[in-house]
Amino acid sequence: MFIFICLCLLTMVGVFGVDEAQSVSVMEGDSVTLNTDVTEMQRDDLIMWTFGHILIAKINGKDKKKEFYDERFRNRLKLDQIGSLTFTNTRTTDSGFYKVTSSRTEMPLNTFNLTVYAYLPVPVISRDCSLPSSETSSNQSCLLVCSVLNVSDVTLSWYKGNSLLSNISVSDLSISFSLPLEVEYQDNNTYSCVLKNSISNQTKHLDISMLCHTCSDCVYCCGPTEAVIRLAFSALVGVATVAVLVYDIRSRSLQWQKSPSNAD
Structure with a gap:
């Protein structure tokens, strides 16, 4: 009995001694x-x-x-x-x-x-052109991605009107954080991507007509990473072309100066 009372007292001290x-x-x-x-x-x-x-x-x-x-x-x-x-x-x-x-x-x-x-960034919505249209569920749909960078303790969600479609949460600091959404080309519904924590949120509304085109139509319709790669490749090709032209012009000029008719 004595041991039981002591255990009860220790339990009470443990409970009431805890800092809340x-x-x-x-x-x-x-x-x-x-x-x-x-x-x-x-x-x-x-x-x-x-x-x-x-x-x-x-x-x-x-x-x-x-x-x-x-x-x-x-x-x-x-x-x-x-x-x-x-x-x-x-x-x-x-x-x-x-x-x-x-x-x-x-x-x-x-x-x-x-x-x-920290103050939340506004999410970025981009077209994901990594998959050919034949690999998507429908040739009449396009895959979109809502992305944010360098966030923690947040939830990223897709909404159709006021209805939640999907969401994903992260607790630790995430360098890149994204959530996909597949929509029809002719969809007239209102979609939005929302990033939120316990005290604030940021919302990005989707403009389907701006993003959902055939990938060959424009660079902008694709994701930002692919767009940067395409632009960098185009710039590289342009620089290489100019270098070849300059080299050809200099070679022709040297040959002309060394020709017998010009040596006199």
């Missing part, structure tokens, strides 16, 4: 304040803020002296008279766990999980 972090989200560049929930600071109090296990700021209740330590937050942190911490010009690297403690209590005053989101 408050989730706070903000866009990069904005300001945010993490509150201590203290109404008045006592003279014998010392309030300290840590980022992970690193001390970043503290304020002394006796003289209200404020000190800041970590160089990554240089000139971007402020403490008010009761120890609440304000970030200005937030950065994505500010994301993480923050804890505020008081010398007068054993338990933390507050714990926060701060997430700073």
Whole structure:
């Protein structure tokens, strides 16, 4: 019985001793304040803020002296008279766990999980010409791709009107992130590609008439990578042609100068 009571007490201590972090989200560049929930600071109090296990700021209740330590937050942190911490010009690297403690209590005053989101780019919709029309499900359809670069903690979705067609999510930083969509050439429905995180979104609307052409019709209708390759190849061919012409002209000129009739 004694052992059972001890186990129960240990379980209760484990449950009530766990810090429940408050989730706070903000866009990069904005300001945010993490509150201590203290109404008045006592003279014998010392309030300290840590980022992970690193001390970043503290304020002394006796003289209200404020000190800041970590160089990554240089000139971007402020403490008010009761120890609440304000970030200005937030950065994505500010994301993480923050804890505020008081010398007068054993338990933390507050714990926060701060997430700073970068501004989302507008998705890019392009034609995927990597497959011949004979390999698609229909000769009357074209394959489109919605793409974004350098994003994390986002979801990329295709919508037909207000109806979700497909989506894909990524948590870690992704250099290239894309989602395909096959549409009919004569489709008159409204399609849009939406990139979003928990607090913001960016939308790109699809213009089928602009993108869905036969690939031989124009360079623009194909994906940006293929378009760049085609342009680079064309430029290379042009440079090579000019080089050959210049060489031929110089050769003819030298032959003319060395001919017997011109030697006299």
